[in-house]
Every structure is written in C-alpha cells, then in structure tokens.
Amino acid sequence: TVGAVAVDSAGHVAAATSTGGLTGKRWGRVGDSPLIGAGTYADDRAAAVSCTGAGEFFIRLGVAHEICARIRLTGLSVDDAAREMIAELGVMGGKGGLIAVGPDGVGTWNFNTPGMYRGRVSSHRQAEVAIYGDE
C-alpha cells in the first residue's frame, strides 16, 4: 500500500491511497484503502489522512474520518489524533500505520509495526525518507 497527503500554499489538503491489497487475498476481499473515511480522508477543516496495514481494523474504526473528527470537534492536534487512533487500533489487535497533514502544514506519521516506508518534505524542511521504526 502507498499513500500521500499534502497541504498546498493555499491551505487546501488532499489525500490519496493505492494498493494491491494483501498477498493471497480471496473472495474479492477489499481493505480500507479505497474506503473513504477508513483508509483515505481529507477535510480542509481538519486534515488529510492515508492509512496502511490490516485494513479490516481501519475499516471498523473508520480511522481516517475519526482522526479528522477528533481534530475538528475537540481541537486535538494532528499528531495527537494520529497517535490516539493507532493506539486504539492496537488495543483491538490491529497493526499498521498512517500519515496525516493539517491545513497548518504540520505533517506526521504514526505506526505500530516494526517498520513503515515513509517520507516528507515541505517548504521549510528538507526531504527525508525512512523505513525502520527506530529511524
């Protein structure tokens, strides 16, 4: 699974996710990536979110929309909302990660797996990429 979230110089946010799914999937199994609100969501009032991992858990929690709702309704930061949802995912036994960015330009990632391919760049930050959890 791959994804991208961005905020542009006009303050608009967007999210995109694309995947081949899980190796060995059967019966037309679809995970969270294409489900708006589960693996992909964007709302200028809150954030843009793209998720990766055990899709069934992201679907049940509605992770991408829930992050945006917590930011919009409680004033939570993007970072804290992302952290809360990955923690909640873990409590349910789910594994995975997500990236998020707010209209204020704060970008974040959070995951509970050993690694996640990830990267970020901004108008005030050099490009950086990472794979392992301890980077």
Added chain:
Amino acid sequence: MTGWTLVIHGGSGSMTRGVLSTADDNAGRAGLAAALDAGGDILRGGGSALDAVEAAVRVMEDDPVFNAGRGSVFTAEGRIECDAAIMDGSGRTAGAVAGVRTTRHPVSLAREVMTNSAHVFLAGAGADSFARAHGVEAAEPAWFETVERRRQLDEILANPDAPFDSGMKYG
C-alpha cells in the same frame, strides 16, 4: 498560509534491519525520494495538494518496490486486483476504485471517478470499463506482475495455516 507540506508512505509491515537486503533498502529509499520529488515539485511551483498527492502516488504505483500498481501482491487465484482512493479537502469530493485489473494508475482512475462521474466508488470490471471509456491509461496484467510477488504468493499458499498475509509480512 504560504508554506506547503507533503507526507508519503509506502506501506507498513515487519520490515526490520537485516530483513531487508541492502539492495531492497536502497531501492525503497530511492522510490520514496522519487515520489517526494514528484509531489514536492508541484507544491513548490504553487500547484494544488490534489495534484501533488496524485503525482506522488503515481510514482509509487510504477515502482515495483511498493505494493500498488506495478509490484502489487497477488490474490490467491494468482491475479492482481488494485484498489485506490483520492479526496480533496477543499470540497470533500472523493473518488475510489476497487478490484481493478487493467488500469495502469488506479489513483488516476479514482480521480477520474471523482471528477467525471456522478459516483464516488466504482468496483471490478465496471471500474475498468469506466477507465477505458474515459481514456484512463490501460495496462496488461503482465505489467503489474513481478517475480518477487509471485514468490511471496507461492510461499503463503504453501503454508495453509496462513491463508493470506494477515501478519503483513509483505506490507
């Protein structure tokens, strides 16, 4: 707001130091950097977040390192079925596709659904037909297939206790 930010991911899973070969580690980092370049150039030039996320994801869909587009994992039946979504925060418009087999960039098909259809989500052969009718670039199934993903499928099918990659070994 004058600044811009792009964040990307290429999948999460059990990749740890020593599990990934140096070559795979380097290939992953190079693929991520290329996606950041593609999306970052658009934002740096004043372009939209929507164009930036589509451009970054298209780069990763073409990169066999990542499980999307070319380099996708196989279904138990030995096929490749791709899913994708895109959403614009300014109007909360969205497009999504699932189970597409013959469209080179599923994320661009999702955007076409968002922009030029009355729907949000199309699935299966219908979604591929919509792609052909709207001139979204096609690709033969062979374009998506890689030897490594075929090996991973064979490995999983050889172990009936793990009927699919529930442990996300392949992220």
